[in-house]
Amino acid sequence: MYMVENIDKYELILSSSRKLIEEIGFSALTMDRVAQKAGIAKGTVYLYFKDKDELLEKVLSSGFERMFKRIQDRVAKENGGINKLKALISENIDHIYENRYFFKTIFLDEVNVVFLKKKSKESFNLRRRRYADFIGEIIKSGIDSGEFRGGLGPAKGGYMLVSLIKTCAIYNFLNDRFEPTPEMIEKDAEEILNLFLHGISVK
Amino acid sequence: MYMVENIDKYELILSSSRKLIEEIGFSALTMDRVAQKAGIAKGTVYLYFKDKDELLEKVLSSGFERMFKRIQDRVAKENGGINKLKALISENIDHIYENRYFFKTIFLDEVNVVFLKKKSKESFNLRRRRYADFIGEIIKSGIDSGEFRGGLGPAKGGYMLVSLIKTCAIYNFLNDRFEPTPEMIEKDAEEILNLFLHGISVK
DNA sequence: TTGTATTATGACTTTAAAGTCATTATAATA
DNA sequence: TATTATAATGACTTTAAAGTCATAATACAA
Numbered sequence: 001m002y003m004v005e006n007i008d009k010y011e012l013i014l015s016s017s018r019k020l021i022e023e024i025g026f027s028a029l030t031m032d033r034v035a036q037k038a039g040i041a042k043g044t045v046y047l048y049f050k051d052k053d054e055l056l057e058k059v060l061s062s063g064f065e066r067m068f069k070r071i072q073d074r075v076a077k078e079n080g081g082i083n084k085l086k087a088l089i090s091e092n093i094d095h096i097y098e099n100r101y102f103f104k105t106i107f108l109d110e111v112n113v114v115f116l117k118k119k120s121k122e123s124f125n126l127r128r129r130r131y132a133d134f135i136g137e138i139i140k141s142g143i144d145s146g147e148f149r150g151g152l153g154p155a156k157g158g159y160m161l162v163s164l165i166k167t168c169a170i171y172n173f174l175n176d177r178f179e180p181t182p183e184m185i186e187k188d189a190e191e192i193l194n195l196f197l198h199g200i201s202v203k
Numbered sequence: 204m205y206m207v208e209n210i211d212k213y214e215l216i217l218s219s220s221r222k223l224i225e226e227i228g229f230s231a232l233t234m235d236r237v238a239q240k241a242g243i244a245k246g247t248v249y250l251y252f253k254d255k256d257e258l259l260e261k262v263l264s265s266g267f268e269r270m271f272k273r274i275q276d277r278v279a280k281e282n283g284g285i286n287k288l289k290a291l292i293s294e295n296i297d298h299i300y301e302n303r304y305f306f307k308t309i310f311l312d313e314v315n316v317v318f319l320k321k322k323s324k325e326s327f328n329l330r331r332r333r334y335a336d337f338i339g340e341i342i343k344s345g346i347d348s349g350e351f352r353g354g355l356g357p358a359k360g361g362y363m364l365v366s367l368i369k370t371c372a373i374y375n376f377l378n379d380r381f382e383p384t385p386e387m388i389e390k391d392a393e394e395i396l397n398l399f400l401h402g403i404s405v406k
Numbered sequence: 407t408t409g410t411a412t413t414a415t416g417a418c419t420t421t422a423a424a425g426t427c428a429t430t431a432t433a434a435t436a
Numbered sequence: 437t438a439t440t441a442t443a444a445t446g447a448c449t450t451t452a453a454a455g456t457c458a459t460a461a462t463a464c465a466a
Binding site for chain 2: 426427
């Protein structure tokens, strides 16, 4: 196996893999399908990528780099923590929705789910929802009773914010909201920022 | 294939699968290994579970039911939204740490990671950390400048809180904190509650 | 245009794990 | 104890996808 250096074909394979992941998910992704999607022979894929693992790694890392750069550029234009966070959240959400089918797979096909077939996936998601609703009821009664309206380390805070953004997207995906208007996206961003800055308490 | 109704053996297969998942993760779990772990023949596993999918589904759902019941019981003893949430968070964290190796697999072997080998997993986790640190820096400077210290739907709020708890655990797992003292667990619970109630802003 | 290097092909090999089933062992019953 | 029903076995079959490689096509250089 010699490594070939045709950047166009390399990118073709990457983008074909990406499209396939959007269409059929990770678990059904095979090297045969990748080759077929790219319109080349399977052997050719192996001229550009050592193995399937390397291909997946490149798909994920190139996607991440694009998103990260975009967010960094946007944030750099802002001053002050709140404005930076606000920009970061907006940009991140925009990016997720512009690549919604990719992120749908990334976010929803979690480990548990990936290894389950359709029916079991559904019951998995039902359980997730049951738990969320249970908490939802608590929150609701706290709101009704007028009760609701950091010592957090920075890196930990970062993880927390990322997870809120991701969770917001998952929530929308689970409720089949795939075509949000700019207003809905704006509202999501505000909700997340507000939660992260002020929590759910009143006052 | 006739279905056999020996509850002990059924549970034996479930617990063996669970142990295996803790030890080797989902991706390496095979029916041969399950049988070996349980000390029975592979065919026997199929007397109790239709297929691998059903086995995994039962492992996950039985784990969830146990956790959910435990949390419900604990929360039922409290009055008021804040107290209920506080109890819920504590109980959830306790449960996660009591079953830390199981949840480590569940939480860390996300879709992307599951299909990657060791080296690619590491770079995946590095990217996750890079992004978290980037946000961390923003938060840090906001704190330095004294800047930091809802309209959220209940169900969505529920998802958000679950994700904060999960993320807190992931953060500890990624930093190899597997044996937290009761004090550390208590601190985690407080941090999450505080974040969820008041956010990171000052005042 | 001829020879060499590079790139591409896809049939084939290998590997791995799911799922089956004829056979055997054990327990229950008469 | 003999007979039947239930449970267990593990070698075998099947399936699927990763990865290889001898051969062919194309681009490039002399």
